Amino acid sequence: MKVLKSINNNVVSCLDENGRELVAMGRGLGFAVRSGDELDISRAEKVFRMQSPDETRRLTDLFATLPPQQIELCSRIVDRATKDLGRKLSPSVYLTLTDHVCFAIDRLRQGTVFQNALLAEVRTFYPQEYAVGKYALELLRRELGVSFPDDEAANIALHLVNAEYENSISNTVRITQTLHDILRTLESWPRLGFDTNSWFYDEFTVHLKFLVFRAFAKQVHSRREPGFVQAVRQCYPHEFECARQVTDGLAQRSGTVLPPEEQAYLAASLHRTCRPDA
Numbered sequence: 001m002k003v004l005k006s007i008n009n010n011v012v013s014c015l016d017e018n019g020r021e022l023v024a025m026g027r028g029l030g031f032a033v034r035s036g037d038e039l040d041i042s043r044a045e046k047v048f049r050m051q052s053p054d055e056t057r058r059l060t061d062l063f064a065t066l067p068p069q070q071i072e073l074c075s076r077i078v079d080r081a082t083k084d085l086g087r088k089l090s091p092s093v094y095l096t097l098t099d100h101v102c103f104a105i106d107r108l109r110q111g112t113v114f115q116n117a118l119l120a121e122v123r124t125f126y127p128q129e130y131a132v133g134k135y136a137l138e139l140l141r142r143e144l145g146v147s148f149p150d151d152e153a154a155n156i157a158l159h160l161v162n163a164e165y166e167n168s169i170s171n172t173v174r175i176t177q178t179l180h181d182i183l184r185t186l187e188s189w190p191r192l193g194f195d196t197n198s199w200f201y202d203e204f205t206v207h208l209k210f211l212v213f214r215a216f217a218k219q220v221h222s223r224r225e226p227g228f229v230q231a232v233r234q235c236y237p238h239e240f241e242c243a244r245q246v247t248d249g250l251a252q253r254s255g256t257v258l259p260p261e262e263q264a265y266l267a268a269s270l271h272r273t274c275r276p277d278a
Helices: 053-065 068-085 093-109 119-125 127-144 150-165 169-188 201-216 226-235 237-254 260-273
Strands: 002-008 011-015 021-025 046-048
Touching: 002 053, 011 053, 021 053, 021 068, 053 093, 068 093, 068 127, 068 150, 093 127, 093 150, 119 127, 119 150, 119 169, 119 201, 127 150, 150 169, 169 201, 169 237, 201 237, 201 260, 226 237, 226 260, 237 260
Parallel strands: none
Antiparallel strands: 002 011, 011 021, 021 046
């Protein structure tokens, strides 16, 4: 591979055999190399192939301004997430997560820490991503001596959710805020007996999470089941009415009209989560 430029002693921008720019990282990889040199890519510990030339440029600009140890730690966090989540992550996560974490470190060292108002919802709806966030905090504490509150684990989790579903951070926050508001609606709904300690609560939160994601992605239930809808309406009228309010509000926020089947499935799932004596 041809070297374009050395970003620092450990990071190099280069061209692959197809003329595509990529970023290679490895200990001492950028030391004493110049533009046009041949790079032994086998020495690279990590190769970043971004989705567009603009992302590659932004990544090289970012890496040029950051301490190499922080870059390497952020790469390890992404590797852990890829392994633990079992999903392919968007390559842009190396850019967005590194930028976020390194900026958070600077803020913390200056005595500024922000709370995450959606911490409880992130724990509930993204438990695997949150666990990776907790791993990241321990890694940063152990190797950099910086100690973050759990709010930062939730921030990291949201960036991982973005990378899983290729959302923007603003859209992921909107989705999570929507989930937060739905839970508040369910907890305050009269005579519902919504039970967060139910055996079926985890199953319900998964159902609800993917319902909200589908609504924002304009991907809704397409199979028509009028008999099922009518049966749920008759058997669980209170849950059905609650589900109607939830899906109506979700439709308004997402701009996606939700068919009655979505309401019925939500009502049936909700019934399993409610206390029988409510």
